[in-house]
Structures are given as C-alpha cells and as structure tokens.
Amino acid sequence: MSPKDTIPVRQGEELDLDKVEQLIREHVSGLSDDPLEVEQFFLGSSNLTYQLRIGDWEAVLRRPPHGPVAPKAHDMEREFNILKEINPHFPVAPKPYFFYSNEEEGKPFFVMERKKGVVLDSNMPEEIKLSEKTNRDISEAMVDTLVQLHDIDYTKTNLKNMTKPDGFLERQVHGWISRYERSKTDDIQGVDELTRWMAHNIPETKESTIIHYDFKLNNAMFDQNDLTQLVGLFDWEMTTVGDPLADLGVAMSYWQESGDSELLKKGLGNEPITTQPGFMSRDEFIEAYAKKSGRNVTNMNFYQTFAYFKLAVICQQIYYRYKKGQTQDQRFAKLNYFVENLIEYALYSLNRKAN
Missing domain, CATH: 3.30.200.20 (Phosphorylase Kinase; domain 1)
Known part of the structure; x- marks a missing residue:
C-alpha cells in the first residue's frame, strides 16, 4: 500500500x-x-x-x-x-x-x-529493480517473519479465548472436503483418491501457534529504500491458532517457481515475481524454515497437498458461482482448468517422498 x-x-x-x-x-x-x-x-x-x-x-x-x-x-x-x-x-x-x-x-x-513501503507483486512500480541477491534476501525475510510469528506465545494473549486449537487440522481437512463436494461441477480425475488420502493421513499436530493462514508475498510490505526489511504484514482475516506447518503449507501454495506449469504461475493473474532468479524454491524455503524454527518438516508433503487442495476449493467455489449464473464475470469462465491444475499439483505433492 x-x-x-x-x-x-x-x-x-x-x-x-x-x-x-x-x-x-x-x-x-x-x-x-x-x-x-x-x-x-x-x-x-x-x-x-x-x-x-x-x-x-x-x-x-x-x-x-x-x-x-x-x-x-x-x-x-x-x-x-x-x-x-x-x-x-x-x-x-x-x-x-x-x-x-x-x-x-x-x-x-x-x-x-498506515504502513509506508512497497508491496512486491507482479504489478510493482517500474523503478523497483531486483537483483538475484535482493531476491534471496527477500526470501530470507519472509522465512524469518513466519518463524517470528509462530514463536509468539499465544497463551499470553487473548487469542487463547478466541480460538480452538484442539482438533484444528481435522476440522480444516474435513471442512474443505465438504466445501468441495458442495461446489462440485465437473468430474476431475484423482479427486476421490486425493480426498480419501487426506482424510486418512492427517498428521498429529505437535504444537499450536498463531498462524496468519494467508501468508504470501503480496500481503507483505517492504521498506522502499531497503527491500530486505519487511515493514508490514496485512490481511489478518483468516488468522487463528493452529498447526504452524499448515501455515507454511499455505504459504508454499502461493510461492511459485520458474519450473511450475504456466497455468499454475498465471492462474490467478500475472506471473508472480518469486519465479525470478534468486528467489528460494519451495524446498529451500521449507528447509530454511525448519532450520530457523527447529520444527520437524518430514510431513510437509501432507501440508502442501492440503494447501493446494484448499486453494483449488476456493477457486472451485468461484467457478461454481459462475457456472450457476450467480456472477457474469468472464474472468471466471475458465477457472475450472486452474482447479484441475491445482488438483494435479496436490496429487504430485501427495506422491512426493517426505523431505
């Protein structure tokens, strides 16, 4: 902003x-x-x-x-x-x-x-020039910020009375599966396999922390004179107390790489800047998070799978509204192809060996 x-x-x-x-x-x-x-x-x-x-x-x-x-x-x-x-x-x-x-x-x-700075997005100001080193430093700043958020002792805040961390992941998985069933329009190959696997492989939550749950680069603001300094983080609407690795998984579902499919990179608009040289890959981001937080990330394939599925359901709900004539916005006319692509990436994450 x-x-x-x-x-x-x-x-x-x-x-x-x-x-x-x-x-x-x-x-x-x-x-x-x-x-x-x-x-x-x-x-x-x-x-x-x-x-x-x-x-x-x-x-x-x-x-x-x-x-x-x-x-x-x-x-x-x-x-x-x-x-x-x-x-x-x-x-x-x-x-x-x-x-x-x-x-x-x-x-x-x-x-x-009112925070002052620059949001690094696909449509950022032309005068902002990014180098590979700067891109690496921005990645590090995002990792550090997520670790710092998860290190806050929520029991010393009123969030302990505002949230229900027990059973968080189970509620999330089954809730998003139900949302998909209610908004289903087309038969997508692999969805039944995917939802069965998620429902039967929910990992045990080792700890609960404050999670932003919409943590992505275009929700962050950086100092315009020092792009390594993060000065603002916005859109706290989905924030709660839950499994910190679910937060990391959601962050990675938005963190695109240069080798991703064109549909994944551009399904929500212009290609994000994280595909540029110097930005961490998803695996590098996860590894850096694990090192700095001390958390075990061996089950990240589950969290990434669920995050791609969750994003697919959000897009499916939008496409359902378009298909039912509840919106005439032509931007949504081919959103079903993006949903299929996200399901494909969820299945890919499912079948990856744990880190």
Whole structure:
C-alpha cells in the first residue's frame, strides 16, 4: 500500500465522511483542524480499504465488500481484535485504532495504522529493480517473519479465548472436503483418491501457534529504500491458532517457481515475481524454515497437498458461482482448468517422498 496504490473513491463505495471524521477525533488525540481526506486502495478484491488523512496524520480504514456476505466471512470485529492482540508482540502487524459496529448500515469497519513501503507483486512500480541477491534476501525475510510469528506465545494473549486449537487440522481437512463436494461441477480425475488420502493421513499436530493462514508475498510490505526489511504484514482475516506447518503449507501454495506449469504461475493473474532468479524454491524455503524454527518438516508433503487442495476449493467455489449464473464475470469462465491444475499439483505433492 504505497502512495501510488490509491485512487479516488470508486462510485458506490463512498464513506460517510462526517461520521468517520467524528469517530477519528473521538479516538485519536493531537489531530490538526484540517478536514478529513479519503482515497481508496485499488489492490485487493475482497474487503475495501481506504487511506484516511487529516493533516500529517494518516491511517487505513478496512470494511467488508458491498452486498451480502457469507456467515463468518469479512468479520471486521474479529480481525480488529486479532490485530489488537498481535501488534504488541509483532509490530509488522498494523496497530488497530478503533472498531465501529455501524449497526445502522450493517457494514462495520475498523481503522488501523498506515504502513509506508512497497508491496512486491507482479504489478510493482517500474523503478523497483531486483537483483538475484535482493531476491534471496527477500526470501530470507519472509522465512524469518513466519518463524517470528509462530514463536509468539499465544497463551499470553487473548487469542487463547478466541480460538480452538484442539482438533484444528481435522476440522480444516474435513471442512474443505465438504466445501468441495458442495461446489462440485465437473468430474476431475484423482479427486476421490486425493480426498480419501487426506482424510486418512492427517498428521498429529505437535504444537499450536498463531498462524496468519494467508501468508504470501503480496500481503507483505517492504521498506522502499531497503527491500530486505519487511515493514508490514496485512490481511489478518483468516488468522487463528493452529498447526504452524499448515501455515507454511499455505504459504508454499502461493510461492511459485520458474519450473511450475504456466497455468499454475498465471492462474490467478500475472506471473508472480518469486519465479525470478534468486528467489528460494519451495524446498529451500521449507528447509530454511525448519532450520530457523527447529520444527520437524518430514510431513510437509501432507501440508502442501492440503494447501493446494484448499486453494483449488476456493477457486472451485468461484467457478461454481459462475457456472450457476450467480456472477457474469468472464474472468471466471475458465477457472475450472486452474482447479484441475491445482488438483494435479496436490496429487504430485501427495506422491512426493517426505523431505
């Protein structure tokens, strides 16, 4: 979320500026008399985010998308409370300022710290030049950040009362299998084998930690003058307490390599920068994580298999909506091919020897 990532607020997505400014002045002291200025971040396709400015003070407002949302999805109050618990221990997580239930409109929001830096994505600024060494250092920073997050003692936070770590992995595996069955449209070769194997090979969780569960490069922000320094980590909506290796598996499902299929690299848009020379391979990332965390990763083939399947189900749910005429967005017309490719990679991970 660098300054170039903001645009004028899109029509139909305006905020009640008087109410927002009133709430800001109630919760934040020392502000100037300048009026509230608002722009919108154009990155992201789920929750809506806005840049707020009063004089030199800046912040970010985060709220759910317009229209009906699924139960438990886009839970702004939960995300606000998660950030409130994590930020004191992990400052790359934005500091939250206040939550507003907005019962009148039914669209709650919260306001949080504005981080400054650059998001390294396939559409990053042209002036950013990456070398092989820089790419390696960025990879190391991502590993270090994940290890640091997993090292937080969640029992010293209120997350111990907000989450249910016992049985986490079992609930996840069976829950995502059920979601796939409910959104199934085409017969995909190998799915039955895959789901049976996952259901019967759930590893024992050795420990539970705070997990981000959407840990990927374009959710991270780096210092624009030192791309080895990670200064922000965003999108804490899926954060919970569970198996840290499940978090690592999800991270690896987004971490593409140059040797991956074109469909896997471009199935969600432009090819990610992790395919460029210097970035760690998935195996190197896992090995570095194991070395720095001290955790045993011999069952990573299960976690990677499940992560690819989970991503396949997310895409299948979108394709199901398109197939049923619930959306006319032509970007989703061939998403079924990407789902098949993800299932193929899940089967490949299943059959790999454990690291």
